[in-house]
Amino acid sequence: MQIASLIFLFLASTITVFVASTHTYNDIPQIISNEVRELKVTKKISHNLTRAVNDLVKIKDKKTSNHLFCQTCDLVIRQIIAYRRSGANKESMVAFFRKLCRTFATWGGVACDGYINIEIDTVLYIIDNRKDLTVHRVCAIAFQPKNCTDPNAHKWTVDLPPKRKTVKTHHPSHSEASPLKVLHLTDFHYDPLYEPGSNAACNVPLCCQKSNGPPSKATNAAGYWGDYHVCDTPWHSITELMTHLKDAHKTFDLIYYTGDIVSHRSWATTKDENVKAIKELFQLFNKTFKATPLYPILGNHEPHPTDFYSPGNVTSKVSTQWIFDLMASEWKRWLPDETKATILAGGYYTVLVKPKFRIIALNSNVCFISNLWLLYHDEDPYDQLKWLVDVLTKAEKDGEKVHILSHIPPGEIQCLQRWTSQFRKIVDRFAPIIVAHFNGHTHLDELRLFRDPTNHKKIINVAYNAGSFTTFVGFNPNYRTYDVDANTLEVLDYDHYTYNLTKANQNKDKDPEWYKLYSFKDAYGLKNTTYDSLTDLIGRMSRNRTLMQQYFRYQGRDSDPYTAQGCDDTCLRKLVCGITAVEASESIQCQNIKKRTT
Numbered sequence: 001m002q003i004a005s006l007i008f009l010f011l012a013s014t015i016t017v018f019v020a021s022t023h024t025y026n027d028i029p030q031i032i033s034n035e036v037r038e039l040k041v042t043k044k045i046s047h048n049l050t051r052a053v054n055d056l057v058k059i060k061d062k063k064t065s066n067h068l069f070c071q072t073c074d075l076v077i078r079q080i081i082a083y084r085r086s087g088a089n090k091e092s093m094v095a096f097f098r099k100l101c102r103t104f105a106t107w108g109g110v111a112c113d114g115y116i117n118i119e120i121d122t123v124l125y126i127i128d129n130r131k132d133l134t135v136h137r138v139c140a141i142a143f144q145p146k147n148c149t150d151p152n153a154h155k156w157t158v159d160l161p162p163k164r165k166t167v168k169t170h171h172p173s174h175s176e177a178s179p180l181k182v183l184h185l186t187d188f189h190y191d192p193l194y195e196p197g198s199n200a201a202c203n204v205p206l207c208c209q210k211s212n213g214p215p216s217k218a219t220n221a222a223g224y225w226g227d228y229h230v231c232d233t234p235w236h237s238i239t240e241l242m243t244h245l246k247d248a249h250k251t252f253d254l255i256y257y258t259g260d261i262v263s264h265r266s267w268a269t270t271k272d273e274n275v276k277a278i279k280e281l282f283q284l285f286n287k288t289f290k291a292t293p294l295y296p297i298l299g300n301h302e303p304h305p306t307d308f309y310s311p312g313n314v315t316s317k318v319s320t321q322w323i324f325d326l327m328a329s330e331w332k333r334w335l336p337d338e339t340k341a342t343i344l345a346g347g348y349y350t351v352l353v354k355p356k357f358r359i360i361a362l363n364s365n366v367c368f369i370s371n372l373w374l375l376y377h378d379e380d381p382y383d384q385l386k387w388l389v390d391v392l393t394k395a396e397k398d399g400e401k402v403h404i405l406s407h408i409p410p411g412e413i414q415c416l417q418r419w420t421s422q423f424r425k426i427v428d429r430f431a432p433i434i435v436a437h438f439n440g441h442t443h444l445d446e447l448r449l450f451r452d453p454t455n456h457k458k459i460i461n462v463a464y465n466a467g468s469f470t471t472f473v474g475f476n477p478n479y480r481t482y483d484v485d486a487n488t489l490e491v492l493d494y495d496h497y498t499y500n501l502t503k504a505n506q507n508k509d510k511d512p513e514w515y516k517l518y519s520f521k522d523a524y525g526l527k528n529t530t531y532d533s534l535t536d537l538i539g540r541m542s543r544n545r546t547l548m549q550q551y552f553r554y555q556g557r558d559s560d561p562y563t564a565q566g567c568d569d570t571c572l573r574k575l576v577c578g579i580t581a582v583e584a585s586e587s588i589q590c591q592n593i594k595k596r597t598t
């Protein structure tokens with residue numbers, strides 16, 4: 001989960017407001033045009049726009065079709081690009097964005113100014129240097145979940161080698177040896193400014209910090225171990241987790257960290273503070289887990305500006321190359337030297353853990369639609385998917401099995417559709433050797449199943465999303481341990497651990513009471529985790545409401561606020577649909593599932 005870039009978020013609200021009112025106000029385009037014309041002439045912002053919008057906000061009818069939304073997006077983006085191209089300098093653009101943000105965004109002036117300050121240079125670089133940037137391109141990428149389309153989008157593809165004739169069985173002999181213990185940690189979102197007792201219900205996009213002032217009432221005081229409000233993780237909760245892991249589990253064979261270290265304070269990040277938080281956490285991992293092999297990947301929150309991964313050939317001051325440089329040096333305590341070249345080139349790598357066991361660690365954040373650089377260049381950023389095919393082709397030849405680590409789960413609705421379709425194609429082709437995927441990012445405990453493209457009833461690959469340690473937003477903190485067959489690398493079972501945050505916060509002098517929320521096989525009535533059993537599971541899920549209610553509850557780790565939201569029949573059907581949605585287009589379809597009319 002993340003806070004999208006300023007530009008997109010406030011445009012989203014802008015557009016929603018405009019669209020909501022188009023039935024009554026036929027002169028909306030005129031209002032914007034006039035405003036921009038006036039800006040160009042006077043270089044000052046008038047109050048017409050504010051007044052017009054304030055009127056519009058009063059209109060209750062918020063029902064809007066995607067089509068209308070996309071048309072309005074085109075309109076607003078056209079004005080922004082035109083204003084810059086007509087000669088507006090940086091100061092004028094900043095003024096324009098400040099005006100828009102203050103008018104439309106709900107998070108107040110401080111966050112508005114912070115976001116603009118951090119993102120403006122990249123925004124202008126892209127408008128100025130991608131000369132053929134069209135409004136359709138911007139809206140199709142930035143508002144993919146609204147299904148906006150770009151008729152001129154280049155349908156890039158990644159080439160695949162032909163299928164091998166002698167495909168080996170999906171399930172080679174199971175190991176007699178005891179399973180490998182794998183610890184899966186994800187999405188810590190460490191907030192160095194977290195202050196127990198501070199205001200947890202504040203008016204900026206992340207609370208529970210000293211600067212948020214005192215709480216208005218006792219229930220709004222930030223909890224000691226964390227808070228269900230819009231808050232991230234205090235350091236002492238992270239060190240408590242480390243102590244608990246050492247005490248409760250003797251050893252792990254492997255550890256996966258699937259990204260997002262930095263807090264959601266995206267409007268106020270600095271490179272130096274991100275570097276500091278990242279270094280502190282890796283140092284702690286090193287101290288806690290000593291020589292245990294650990295495989296980290298990047299999240300969308302590690303860079304500054306948040307979400308932005310610039311192409312390798314952009315070398316001006318807006319480049320984010322520093323994040324790859326940092327990881328190359330931080331990760332070398334766990335990774336062999338051969339990984340350095342690809343980490344520097346794009347933040348991804350591969351390691352042969354032991355004979356026949358390969359880990360492929362991706363930087364899937366490049367596909368995230370809040371990565372503004374997609375507007376500049378979206379064709380297989382860093383040639384990562386091409387590299388993935390090369391690595392898998394060689395692994396297949398060498399008879400290896402593979403675990404894929406990726407921050408963004410397959411089919412995430414905010415992952416560029418083109419990227420997800422190419423990734424899916426790769427997984428289909430190499431399904432026999434890709435044994436499992438491990439993900440984070442959504443902060444939800446989730447399962448994603450790839451279906452055989454020629455037989456939709458059959459499951460051919462599985463992705464495990466471990467939830468998050470951060471409570472952002474409304475979750476209980478969690479971690480996971482997997483039993484992995486030492487030969488086949490299959491996940492034989494997993495245990496999901498959490499604590500009740502309400503209970504933990506009732507006594508700060510006592511450590512939180514960690515407990516096992518559930519085991520995978522047991523909770524879902526599985527004899528084993530073979531694809532046949534998972535195929536059967538998806539069938540049972542679509543028929544058994546109780547089973548899906550449990551899936552929903554576990555998504556939020558049985559936290560009271562998450563469970564209290566409830567999940568009606570339409571919601572449950574969306575959840576089932578989402579499990580087999582491994583392309584963004586499928587996730588969009590799931591999202592659009594309508595209430596059954598009976």
Ligand SMILES: *[C@@H]1O[C@H](CO)[C@@H](O)[C@H](O)[C@H]1NC(C)=O
Pocket residue numbers: 283286287290291333
């Ligand atoms: C990491 O931990 C190992 C083993 O405890 C120690 O020898 C090493 O100095 C540590 N490295 C860093 C960079 O902290």
Ligand SMILES: *[C@@H]1O[C@H](CO)[C@@H](O)[C@H](O)[C@H]1NC(C)=O
Pocket residue numbers: 311313314315377
């Ligand atoms: C970077 O590469 C892309 C794709 O090849 C190209 O369109 C763009 O102009 C290049 N940018 C720079 C600054 O060289």
Ligand SMILES: *[C@@H]1O[C@H](CO)[C@@H](O)[C@H](O)[C@H]1NC(C)=O
Pocket residue numbers: 500501502503558559560
């Ligand atoms: C969590 O703890 C609170 C306080 O003890 C309790 O009221 C609540 O029922 C607990 N929630 C669950 C799901 O056990």
Ligand SMILES: *[C@@H]1O[C@H](CO)[C@@H](O)[C@H](O)[C@H]1NC(C)=O
Pocket residue numbers: 526527528530533
């Ligand atoms: C997995 O469990 C199913 C029953 O659900 C059984 O039919 C099948 O033989 C089992 N497969 C393996 C490899 O244990």
Ligand SMILES: *[C@@H]1O[C@H](CO)[C@@H](O)[C@H](O)[C@H]1NC(C)=O
Pocket residue numbers: 523524525544545546547550
């Ligand atoms: C539905 O799932 C629940 C929870 O796992 C289980 O107890 C129950 O037996 C299932 N019902 C049917 C009809 O399979």
Ligand SMILES: *[C@@H]1O[C@H](CO)[C@@H](O)[C@H](O)[C@H]1NC(C)=O
Pocket residue numbers: 147149588589592
């Ligand atoms: C999204 O747009 C595409 C192309 O216009 C269309 O084929 C598809 O049905 C739409 N999907 C949804 C869920 O609206």
Ligand SMILES: [Zn+2]
Pocket residue numbers: 001002187189259260299441442443468
């Ligand atoms: Zn996250």
Ligand SMILES: [Zn+2]
Pocket residue numbers: 001002260299300301407440441442
């Ligand atoms: Zn994330």
